Amino acid sequence: MNREELETFIFETYAAEPEYLWVKYPTCAVFRHTGNRKWFAALLDAPRKALGLPGEGNLDVLDVKCDPLLIGSFREEPGIYPGYHMNKSCWLSAALDGSADDETIKTLLALSFDLTAPKPGKRKGGPKP
16 A cells, blocks of 8 residues: 555545644654544654665655554564654554555554544533433
8 A cells, every 4th residue: 555545545534634734744644533633643754774674765654543552563564663763662553565455454544544433532521410
């Protein structure tokens, strides 16, 4: 899955459009929930060396939140790395160079979307009689 395919999939599945927040990083974007504005995914240019990969230059990656209990299992998958520029205990990066399986990326997006979704809360003022 490449950047364009990913953006299309996220829009069609989660109705979220990329937000380009940083002037210094014009190709980096985040995807948010409409309800709580939390990020459920970030599309970033990660230096290959930061991911522990050989070679020069950057690699397009998708950062997603993951249940810490599942991170180890997903890290065994090709193209999945510790979260670039995020808390590595609860975020993963999926390479968008074809090394990470499209179905794995879609599964990770679904998990991240659920983990960052608005939580049902208590109403203000306490319960009504």
